Amino acid sequence: MTTRLIIDCDTGSDDAVAIMAAALHPDLELVAVTTVNGNVPLVNTTENSLRVLDHVGADVPVYAGAPRPIVRPDFPIPRHILNGNNPEFQKLDLDFPPxxxxxxxGNAVQFLIDTYLDDANSDVVLVAVGPLTNVALALAAEPRLAERIPRLVIMGGSIGWGNVTAAAEFNFWVDPEAAEAVLSAGIRDVLILPLDATHAAPLSLADCDALDAIGSPGATGTSMLVRHRIGFYPDAPDAEKLTAPVHDALxxxxxxxxxxxxxxxxxxxxVETTGERTLGAMLADDRGWSTDRRNAxxxxxxxxxxxMRFLTDAFTP
Structure with missing residues (x-):
């Protein structure tokens, strides 16, 4: 049975793979893409989303959303400082034709509200793989969405470590207030794939060779993006640059x-919203005696x- 979905994303390389796979897999129907400030500024996340959809010939609407976090004027550490030592890892524009x-x-936030208030979309899964700003704004403007979104899949967080600070994963760190608001909203079915899961399923150079052998636009485009990720993956010694996680596509x-x-x-x-050293950190509490509601x-x-089998099925003509 085909699963319908919306991807809310900040399109850099791993988001691009997620979009192409969702648009092409025979068991999925990509209803729309909504974009948010994150890996790159909003104008670039939107352009990148359009580029990858054009690349694979998919007629999927793209709506632009929030250009900044809901409370903060910028990242906790501004992007140009954060990426100062590795500016090429997240390119402003992906290497596809304009x-x-x-x-x-129209705005992505209003699109999400209108979509989920429509009974015809009661089955549409929301896959949020960037900062949760758009989702938080939609829930704040229309609280009924917490009961209307049937399922939310989030790429975010980590348990006891981070990839942007020692404690925090990037998506939650960019807009921690949004992440906390979404997780506290009462959505009935929330699945979080943190760094712990995405780092356990990296793609390799051998996987890229296999994708190139398929030869379709989605396969070769994914190979190009993953090779770039492997070559620039942060903190990996040169001798170990053989794999990289592709978080959002998972x-x-x-x-x-x-x-x-x-x-x-x-x-x-x-999600921690005030800590000096723990801002953006995800707290996952499974203590048996805790009275806190298990929300995800x-x-x-x-x-x-x-x-890799999923990607192969998506990109094989």
Missing amino acids: SRTPVRE CVAVLVHPDVVSDVGDYAVH RVAKCADAHIF
């Missing part, structure tokens, strides 16, 4: 292959072979 298809009129794969993730538990999940499932592991 988009031919225009962005849709959140799409789980819709087709639930068994791609494992070690999944129910947790009371919150968290996957702590994943299978790279199943993930």
